[in-house]
Amino acid sequence: xxxxxxxxxxxxxxxxxxxxxxxxxxxxxxxxxxxxxxxxxxxxxxxxxxxxxxxxxxxxxxxxxxxxxxxxxxxxxxxxxxxxxxxxxxxxxxxxxxxxxxxxxxxxxxxxxxxxxxxxxxxxxxxxxxxxxxxxxxxxxxxxxxxxxxxxxxxxxxxxxxxxxxxxxxxxxxxxxxxxxxxxxxxxxxxxxxxxxx
Numbered sequence: 001x002x003x004x005x006x007x008x009x010x011x012x013x014x015x016x017x018x019x020x021x022x023x024x025x026x027x028x029x030x031x032x033x034x035x036x037x038x039x040x041x042x043x044x045x046x047x048x049x050x051x052x053x054x055x056x057x058x059x060x061x062x063x064x065x066x067x068x069x070x071x072x073x074x075x076x077x078x079x080x081x082x083x084x085x086x087x088x089x090x091x092x093x094x095x096x097x098x099x100x101x102x103x104x105x106x107x108x109x110x111x112x113x114x115x116x117x118x119x120x121x122x123x124x125x126x127x128x129x130x131x132x133x134x135x136x137x138x139x140x141x142x143x144x145x146x147x148x149x150x151x152x153x154x155x156x157x158x159x160x161x162x163x164x165x166x167x168x169x170x171x172x173x174x175x176x177x178x179x180x181x182x183x184x185x186x187x188x189x190x191x192x193x194x195x196x197x198x
Contacts, residue, residue, distance in 0.1 A: 007074045014054040015039070052109045062106035068092045 015035045016023045027035070038050060055063050055071045069092035076088065099111040159166060187193060 010054060010074055011039070011050075014050060017059065018050070018053055048113050049109070052112060055112075062108055063112065064106050065092050065096045068095055068107075 012023070012035070015021075015038055016027070018038070019031070019034055021027060021031050038046065041047065051071075052063070053059075055067050057067055057070075069088050072088040072091055096107065099107040
């Protein structure tokens with residue numbers, strides 16, 4: 001029962017943060033009504049924003065792995081899901097791995113939203129296909145999302161993987177260029193140059 005109270009307390013703090021309500025001395029009936037309307041709203045976007053705000057303790061608009069883990073533990077406690085509670089670290093790591101392919105250490109609302117929307121089932125398969133495309137785009141690392149950055153990333157990966165071969169080829173080309181310049185300079189100052197020319 002105490003764990004459900006913790007979840008309720010977190011939800012209360014989140015709703016008061018969203019509405020900029022000072023709750024140290026309590027709330028009025030109108031504020032309670034606003035909180036209740038937020039909690040019972042059928043709008044999926046409003047619920048997602050509440051969930052995100054509940055995760056985002058510091059209000060920076062980004063979720064760290066610790067914040068995701070904490071909400072998983074609270075949700076598991078409130079819903080009496082002990083197995084989920086013990087595996088919260090693994091689930092938080094999986095969520096971060098899926099939604100943070102660039103390894104920035106945080107995820108944003110749109111990434112979480114695309115994951116949760118992708119998990120929802122839809123009657124309309126066209127909408128489901130659109131959601132899965134959005135989810136797929138989310139999973140692609142930032143350096144592979146447009147052709148220019150993809151080319152730069154592929155080129156840098158190629159150079160890192162083949163730096164020894166590239167070094168040998170560049171050295172060989174440099175030696176050939178230096179020898180050509182030396183021979184050309186030698187021929188240019190040779191006695192036969194004015195007669196034979198270039």
